[in-house]
Amino acid sequence: MTTKTRPATPSDAPAMCAILNEIIAIGGTTAYEDPFNPDGMIANYVTAPLLIACTVAELDGAVCGFQAIWRPDPSFPGAATMPPDWAAIASFVKVGMTGHGIGKSLFSATLAAARTAKVKAIDATIRADNASGLRFYGGMGFVEYAVIRDVPLKDGQLVDRIRKRFDLT
Ligand SMILES: CC(C)(COP(=O)(O)OP(=O)(O)OC[C@H]1O[C@@H](n2cnc3c(N)ncnc32)[C@H](O)[C@@H]1OP(=O)(O)O)[C@@H](O)C(=O)NCCC(=O)NCCS
Numbered sequence: 011m012t013t014k015t016r017p018a019t020p021s022d023a024p025a026m027c028a029i030l031n032e033i034i035a036i037g038g039t040t041a042y043e044d045p046f047n048p049d050g051m052i053a054n055y056v057t058a059p060l061l062i063a064c065t066v067a068e069l070d071g072a073v074c075g076f077q078a079i080w081r082p083d084p085s086f087p088g089a090a091t092m093p094p095d096w097a098a099i100a101s102f103v104k105v106g107m108t109g110h111g112i113g114k115s116l117f118s119a120t121l122a123a124a125r126t127a128k129v130k131a132i133d134a135t136i137r138a139d140n141a142s143g144l145r146f147y148g149g150m151g152f153v154e155y156a157v158i159r160d161v162p163l164k165d166g167q168l169v170d171r172i173r174k175r176f177d178l179t
Contacts, residue, residue, distance in 0.1 A: 011069065011110040015119040018056045018064040018076060023048035025073035026055065026066070029104045036105065039140045041171070043164050062097055063123030067112045075103035077116035079124055079132060088135060088158050088173065095130040096175075101146070108142070117150050124178060131177045138170035152176045 018026065031045040046054070055064050055078050064078040079099045082092040089098070099120065103112045124132055134147045135158070152174035160168040 011107075011112070013067045013069050013074065013112050013115050015065050015067050015115055018066045018078075020048075020052050020056055022066050022073055022076070023051040023056060026051050026076050026102075029073070029075065030102050032105045033102055039137065039143055040100075040102070041135075041137055041161075062127045062129065063120055065116055065119045065123070067103075067116050069107070069112075074107050075101070075112045075116055077101040077113070077120050079120055079129070086135070088156070088171070091156075092133055093130065095128065096133055097124055097127070097129045097131075098133050098135065101143075113146055114150065121178075129178055131175045134174045134176070135171050136174065138172050144172060144174075147174050147176075150176065 027046045027048055030040070030042065033040050034042050034045055058080060060081040060083050062079045062081065065076060066073045067075040077099065079097040082089040082094060082096060082098060084090065086098055101113055101116060134152050136143045136147065154172055155175045156173040158171040158173065161171050162168055
């Protein structure tokens with residue numbers, strides 16, 4: 011599967027929403043619980059104030075995944091403990107297209123952007139019940155460095171967050 015990556019633009023927002031909303035609807039991986047609309051996707055991802063890079067992957071001209079890194083956002087769980095030269099990451103690949111290297115190709119583009127922005131470390135804060143997300147970031151070279159205990163979901167269920175870091179040298 012040969013995918014191409016490029017910076018996201020506002021016109022990608024509907025396709026990005028479709029990818030993320032399907033993942034949200036299935037549940038159990040992303041920390042998001044409410045669906046995104048294109049305006050929210052643009053505000054939080056494509057042109058977010060603290061954004062360093064938002065990259066989409068395309069296969070045959072169709073967006074099949076996206077990944078973003080941001081400077082620490084104070085509203086993000088645990089961001090208060092993140093130095094300002096760190097970045098936070100989120101990654102999403104279309105349901106049914108995972109396991110074919112799309113996430114890895116996105117991370118290659120993200121890493122290049124992080125180096126250009128002189129980011130010292132990238133933080134992935136992942137639901138403890140997201141086994142595939144934990145393994146993906148582990149495969150990319152992230153190592154666990156902290157746990158945030160008992161973060162409540164909307165229904166009151168408490169789920170730990172595992173924090174992994176990727177140090178840039
Ligand atoms: C996590 C996610 C982005 C990974 O994307 P992907 O395209 O499936 O990942 P890739 O195919 O590029 O895999 C890259 C590496 O991670 C490993 N990996 C990925 N998913 C894995 C899994 N479920 N189990 C074991 N290894 C896995 C692969 O083996 C691969 O390593 P390799 O190149 O040495 O073989 C994707 O599964 C996804 O969108 N999940 C739902 C949302 C989510 O959990 N996001 C993360 C939290 S923000």
